[in-house]
Amino acid sequence: MRYESFQPSEDLKELVKEYWIFESDDLKVSQQKIIPDGFSEIIIHYGDPYRINLSGQWGEQKSLLFSSQISKYFFLENTGKSGMLGIKLYPTAFHELFQLDVSELTDQVLPLDTLISGTENLVKIQNEDSPMKQKVELAESWLKRHLPNLNPQEKIRTCISQIHESHGMIDMDQMACEAALSARQLERLFKKVIGLTPKFYCRIIRFNYIFDVIKDQNDSWVRTALKSGYFDQSHFIKNFKEFTGEEPSNYGFDEVNLANFFLRK
Structure with missing residues (x-):
């Protein structure tokens, strides 16, 4: 392999x-x-x-x-x-x-x-x-x-950069304001260009950040949840299970597979 x-x-x-x-x-x-x-x-x-x-x-x-x-x-x-x-x-x-x-x-x-x-x-x-x-x-x-x-979408590119830099923890209204768009305009343009709403895209990027945080094997799940931007452990587990179908304690972070190849560089 x-x-x-x-x-x-x-x-x-x-x-x-x-x-x-x-x-x-x-x-x-x-x-x-x-x-x-x-x-x-x-x-x-x-x-x-x-x-x-x-x-x-x-x-x-x-x-x-x-x-x-x-x-x-x-x-x-x-x-x-x-x-x-x-x-x-x-x-x-x-x-x-x-x-x-x-x-x-x-x-x-x-x-x-x-x-x-x-x-x-x-x-x-x-x-x-x-x-x-x-x-x-x-x-x-x-x-x-x-x-x-090529037709560059500079406003959405900037928003995407902000979302990744903040690991998905960014205020939607602030991002729309900085892009000189209303919240509704931002959502409509985001879906057309990206395929998801900005709020849902932020959820995916915040979830992805878990795979960076988890590299510190000594952290408890509570600390991992807080570092990843979740208010509590139950919210963290629910979000993780939504995107993977598994609870984090059951997920094979060290398995050699396509998902981990991209999420755990």
Whole structure:
């Protein structure tokens, strides 16, 4: 099993957080839980197909996908050996590149070619024998072709930065005021560009911060909750269970899986 991440070029550093590759020759079928992290992704499968369970039913995934912002956990399952490349996009990037209203895509993992045209060159990544670096270079080249159409959403970018810098602990009215927007305007624009309300996005980022705080193994759950911005332990546990389906005391923070790869760098 192998995970590896690659940084974007200078031209794409405001759009792409990272490229990641996951490979495994293990043919044993196993499930991966995917947990909200506040980013959307373009995913290219170049191994055997994967199955997905978003809302209680399993179905086979296409090989070229867009995974929107998600508000709850879901499951993936391999059918053989694994090979996938992910383009982890900053929250505004997909809307800025392709001008789609992403509020209609929330909590969905969709075939990319049903959303945008010109995805044929990404199919080259599915050449299993090409080295990882070449796969990333192909993804970079494809993204750069769309840069002339870029429509930066500076106000929402600024809000996103503030949310991440505060670990999701920011006053909504203050953020709207600093963006020169009313609370209603901010929410409407946020949903169109990001796919979630600013308040819910803050909840995801605050939840993500738990995985940084938890690195101090000596802390009690009460101290972890307070450090993560929760008023009490019960609120902390409820929020954690909402996003993972488990209580923090039962969660495998040290397990080697896709969720921890992103949340526990």
